[in-house]
Amino acid sequence: MERHRILPRPDWQKKVEQVGLTYHTVRMETYWDESTYWEFSAAEIDRIEAATSELQQMCLAAGDSILDNDRLGDLRIPPPACARIRETWNSEPPALYGRMDLAFDGRDVKLLEYNADTPTSLVEAAVAQWYWLEERYPEADQYNSIHEHLVAKWKELSGYMRQPVYFACESCDEDWMTITYLRDTAQQAGLGTEALVVRDIGWDSASQRFVDGGNRSMETIFKLYPWEAMLADRFGPHALETMGKTQWIEPIWKMMWSNKALLAILWEMYPNHELLLPAYLDGPRNLDEWVQKPILGREGANVTVKLGGITVESTPGRYGEGGFVWQQYVDLAGSGTSRKVIGSWLVDGEPCGMGVREPDGYVTNNSSRFVPHLFR
Helix, strand or coil, X not given: CEEEECCCCCCHHHHHHHCCCCCCEECCEECECCCXXXXXXXXXXXXXHHHHHHHHHHHHHHHHHHHHCCCHHHHCCCHHHHHHHHHHHHHCCCCCEEEEEEEECCCCEEEEEEECCCCCCHHHHHHHHHHHHHHHCCCCECCECHHXXXXXXXXXXXXXXXXXXEEEECCCHHHHHHHHHHHHHHHHCCCCEEEEEHHHCEEECCCCEEECCCCCECCEEEEECCHHHHHHCCCHHHHHHCCCCCEEECCHHHHHCCCCHHHHHHHHHCCCCCCCCCEECCCCXXXXXXXXXXXXXXXXXXXXXXXXXXXEEECCCCCCCCCEEEEECCCCCCCCCCCCEXXXXXXXXXXXXXXXXXXXXXXXXXXXXXXXEEEC
16 A cells, blocks of 8 residues: 555646536645545455455444344434334335445554445545546556446336435535436436435425425435434424335434444444454543544544543534544554545445545544545
8 A cells, every 4th residue: 555646637627527526625725636646456455345344244233233222322313213213224225325434554444433324525436536547547446336336226226216316415515416426326227316405305294295396295315414414303203204105315224323323332242353443432441542523423523532641633513412432543644654544435235445535634524635546
């Protein structure tokens, strides 16, 4: 595994915009950074893929354990949602994708967290870095079959979903381009689609159904909007009450995985497992160096990193009321000089690609640079 410095392509901004990456610059700082790339060996890619697959199986077992032992309360999940989580876990409604964030030093893989509900950085991982590779290093390969897996999954789901499939998100540029890309993969699979922002989803009290701006019934909805936020909204109770009539992607059981309490539950189930870091719900215990994360948190907000008894970073935000998890700190730089996080993508639970993020500090957030990768 080696980090290389190179010159960006001429007109790189225009080139990435043409494939949907319109948010390549965040607050005047470069987000898509092709002045750098990471080169991996085929064996290292195999290691990341195998670790992701094993972690996915462990998460499946953790889901069973959470429900069998009535631990949804430990995940701070509202009681009204618990029955629906159990129902959907057992009935297996359509589910699409997720992203595991991993620490990797070329040898050891450690799970940092799992975003199984609303993962972003998809356009850059599935599309932008692939076109970069084809132009700059066509003789090399890339761990990236995300697009093909998405199209194949939509085709598989077509017989189980009512159309059109609605794609909804908040109005920020990254979210909108993410659902635009996902909508394109669904259309390539032959599905009819519509797109709108979450605030434009209506509720028809007479027919007890969600409707779009034309008062058409919305029966299948992909939402790039966290379940915990949905349940806190005024239409949250309606989403629970009509779950048999409305298909939500991702399904509500994903609340068990897109929740950092999962890290502590995995450590309880698999103590000293080579792919896990010690993690606890009741404090740092005997950890000398640790990261405190909100159980229900997003984009690196409200995270505290403590090393040698000193707080070296503490990020602001609006999360933390649901409690925290304490996870052992791992050096994201490994033996190198640049911190990096591997975003390992899964479609239908199958590993199929990755992206690399480089935080400036100890905490990875939504503006941490995305850099492309290849392997030989």
